[in-house]
Amino acid sequence: MVDYFNEDITSLHDKLVRKEISVRQLVEATYDYIDKTEGKVNAFITLNKEAALKQADALDEKGVDPDNLLSGIPLGIKDNIVTKGLKTTAASHILDNFMPVYNATVMDKLDALDTITVGKTNMDEFAMGGSTETSYFGKTHNPWNLDKVPGGSSGGSAAAVAAGEVIAALGTDTGGSIRQPAAFNGIFGIKPTYGRVSRWGLMAFGSSLDQIGVMSRTIKDSALVLNAISGHDEHDGTSAAADVPDFTAALNQDIKGLKIAVPKEYMDEGVDDDVVSAIKAAIATFEKLGATVEEVTLPYTKYAVPAYYIIASSEASSNLQRYDGIRYGFRAKDVNSLKSVYVRSRSEGFGDEVKRRIMLGSFSLSAGYYDAYFKKAAQVRTLVKRDFDQLFEKYDLVLGPTAPTSAFGLGEKITDPVTMYLNDILTIPANLAGIPAASVPAGFSKDGLPIGVQLMAKALDEATIFKAADAFERHTDFHNQVPAFKGGQN
Amino acid sequence: MISKEQVTHVADLARLEFDEAQLNNFTTQLDKIVDFVDQLNEVDTTGIEPTTHVTSAVNVFRDDVPQKGEGRAALLKNVPEERDGLIRVPAIIDKEED
Numbered sequence: 001m002v003d004y005f006n007e008d009i010t011s012l013h014d015k016l017v018r019k020e021i022s023v024r025q026l027v028e029a030t031y032d033y034i035d036k037t038e039g040k041v042n043a044f045i046t047l048n049k050e051a052a053l054k055q056a057d058a059l060d061e062k063g064v065d066p067d068n069l070l071s072g073i074p075l076g077i078k079d080n081i082v083t084k085g086l087k088t089t090a091a092s093h094i095l096d097n098f099m100p101v102y103n104a105t106v107m108d109k110l111d112a113l114d115t116i117t118v119g120k121t122n123m124d125e126f127a128m129g130g131s132t133e134t135s136y137f138g139k140t141h142n143p144w145n146l147d148k149v150p151g152g153s154s155g156g157s158a159a160a161v162a163a164g165e166v167i168a169a170l171g172t173d174t175g176g177s178i179r180q181p182a183a184f185n186g187i188f189g190i191k192p193t194y195g196r197v198s199r200w201g202l203m204a205f206g207s208s209l210d211q212i213g214v215m216s217r218t219i220k221d222s223a224l225v226l227n228a229i230s231g232h233d234e235h236d237g238t239s240a241a242a243d244v245p246d247f248t249a250a251l252n253q254d255i256k257g258l259k260i261a262v263p264k265e266y267m268d269e270g271v272d273d274d275v276v277s278a279i280k281a282a283i284a285t286f287e288k289l290g291a292t293v294e295e296v297t298l299p300y301t302k303y304a305v306p307a308y309y310i311i312a313s314s315e316a317s318s319n320l321q322r323y324d325g326i327r328y329g330f331r332a333k334d335v336n337s338l339k340s341v342y343v344r345s346r347s348e349g350f351g352d353e354v355k356r357r358i359m360l361g362s363f364s365l366s367a368g369y370y371d372a373y374f375k376k377a378a379q380v381r382t383l384v385k386r387d388f389d390q391l392f393e394k395y396d397l398v399l400g401p402t403a404p405t406s407a408f409g410l411g412e413k414i415t416d417p418v419t420m421y422l423n424d425i426l427t428i429p430a431n432l433a434g435i436p437a438a439s440v441p442a443g444f445s446k447d448g449l450p451i452g453v454q455l456m457a458k459a460l461d462e463a464t465i466f467k468a469a470d471a472f473e474r475h476t477d478f479h480n481q482v483p484a485f486k487g488g489q490n
Numbered sequence: 491m492i493s494k495e496q497v498t499h500v501a502d503l504a505r506l507e508f509d510e511a512q513l514n515n516f517t518t519q520l521d522k523i524v525d526f527v528d529q530l531n532e533v534d535t536t537g538i539e540p541t542t543h544v545t546s547a548v549n550v551f552r553d554d555v556p557q558k559g560e561g562r563a564a565l566l567k568n569v570p571e572e573r574d575g576l577i578r579v580p581a582i583i584d585k586e587e588d
Contacts, residue, residue, distance in 0.1 A: 098568060099567060101560045101567065101568070237547065238545050238547065303533055306528075306529055307530060309526075309527060310527055321505075324505070326579060327565075327568065328568035328570070329568070329570070335580060337580050340580075343505050343507050346504075346505050356523070358506065359500055359504060359506070359520055360524075362503050362504040363500045363520070366503060376530050376533075376535060378541055379535035379539070380530055382539055385544065418526050421523075434544030
């Protein structure tokens with residue numbers, strides 16, 4: 001009855017307004033389909049079926065507002081965004097029974113527009129990882145090839161959208177956690193400017209880097225959801241006071257004269273041939289549409305990864321101090337002193353990747369090492385940011401691959417942290433600089449795995465990203481491809 | 491080179507503990523990671539100001555107006571061990587502790 005591969009939010013809205021389907025039927029169809037696919041994909045940690053159906057009935061009673069495109073639209077929400085009365089775990093054992101008593105600001109905004117929370121999506125534990133393999137709740141499989149990772153950390157949100165389980169989902173991005181899984185799953189994903197969307201109610205990882213964003217099959221759907229969640233929030237002192245434009249106004253525009261920079265470091269060795277070919281083809285499409293594309297250099301790109309891992313881990317080691325087994329979350333059994341409550345609860349409650357980051361962060365901030373590690377990384381961050389500032393004086397967009405490879409195999413990189421970290425090399429710079437960046441479907445590898453092209457703009461200029469991405473989408477067909485669900489016999 | 495003693499010291503700062511096998515594993519991995527981040531030493535950062543956040547905001551204040559909280563009962567719902575509306579913890583003053 002409803003097939004998300006043949007719909008977008010606007011078409012679903014029309015069906016609801018015309019009463020071709022009721023909200024209850026839409027929600028039921030969503031869960032029926034999820035029942036069929038979750039055994040293969042495992043995109044969700046928690047489903048919200050009972051409450052969702054109740055909400056659907058209430059909406060059917062009240063009637064879908066013809067002026068509110070999001071009314072009655074089912075969405076997936078990453079499980080590090082707190083949802084009042086709906087279990088929120090950050091995919092960690094330490095929070096596996098955590099029931100939020102308040103809503104994140106983004107959830108209040110979506111609730112006010114009557115969207116329906118289908119469930120909470122799987123992710124790397126505390127959003128630390130690039131494959132969703134560090135989740136306490138099992139691995140998520142890439143719908144294009146079930147033996148491959150969905151990327152991470154928003155791998156559950158990406159796989160749920162790509163598998164047709166939901167039309168759109170919220171993700172979060174600290175070093176590429178929206179864009180890389182979007183690329184690996186052949187969908188669109190945008191990390192807005194740092195400060196564009198309130199982080200009140202987002203479980204903090206790297207506070208100077210974290211940002212909530214949107215993932216969807218079409219660019220318009222992400223524009224609609226981003227419209228809904230953006231804006232200043234007095235609960236988040238880092239949220240931007242700037243006006244929020246209507247991002248859908250950037251769609252269906254001409255991009256003649258748009259100035260695009262392609263850093264040569266982004267096309268360098270270490271990037272797969274398939275990825276380079278897809279990006280070159282994307283560049284040719286942009287040129288055909290009237291954009292001018294020039295090669296530039298971002299010499300500090302290589303240092304963005306080590307700088308990021310020090311900064312993000314230092315902030316994480318501080319943010320994760322709150323998980324102490326006292327007021328909420330997992331508490332170790334049979335402990336007889338306060339210190340051992342802390343030590344045992346944390347040691348039993350956190351997974352290995354989280355511990356590695358806490359250790360690296362605590363080391364970088366510790367007496368005698370602060371200047372050589374944390375301060376040095378923060379200085380390199382200045383240089384990375386300065387490079388972007390200079391580029392945006394001359395160019396509207398920076399373009400490159402989203403990730404150096406297409407989706408890698410489950411289990412392939414999880415044992416080697418440094419190799420896993422290097423997969424983030426092309427997404428991390430935007431977080432360090434605080435600028436908006438998106439991944440747009442741009443082709444497939446020889447073995448049929450999706451590839452994404454990344455577009456970055458200056459701070460608060462998401463509109464230019466939407467404008468260019470939409471023009472690209474209108475002239476390509478990659479976003480209409482449907483995943484094969486192949487493999488998975490293990 | 492990161493030593494096992496350093497790792498044990500940092501683990502104590504972070505309120506984590508490792509058994510011998512984990513300690514060996516974490517020492518090897520952290521050594522590799524620290525070796526990797528050490529490439530930052532190739533960058534000349536003389537006179538460069540560190541960036542710790544990317545907004546232009548300085549201090550963000552709100553008016554000091556009392557607001558209604560979530561309430562005691564709601565907040566106690568997630569407490570692992572509770573008694574009589576209070577959070578239960580092991581003895582805080584313990585002669586064997588440092």
